[in-house]
Amino acid sequence: MNVTPTNWRKFSRSHQVSNCVEVGRFESGAAVRDTKDRAAGYLAVDGARWHEFLAAIESGRYAR
Template sequence: MKSREIVTRFKKSSASQGDQQDCVEVAHTADGGRAVRDSKDHAAGTQFHGPAEWAAFVAALKGGRFGR
């Protein structure tokens, strides 16, 4: 399934370095979406988000919908 084909390495945010313990890692998928997993527990599984879902999520983050 193309939407679940991971085509890049997982990356953790540079903001998650140091004392931060609750982190996620993100990788690109073949269809332009993203794969997301817990950086401390890879065995817990991976969530897959299509390109439109990911774009909406990023827009919401940039728009401040989740607070800070």
């Protein structure tokens, strides 16, 4: 997937100050990167996968 995310912002579910991720949007999806190592790149997914991921978070699937 060849994309250039824009409007990077801290992910609202990233509560811990030292373990944060940022989310960037692009036309057909979203991307995620580590705030401590932005130069390492990002993971980009299409819109359908992004919404599945958010639904899993909201359902508690990834709760500690």
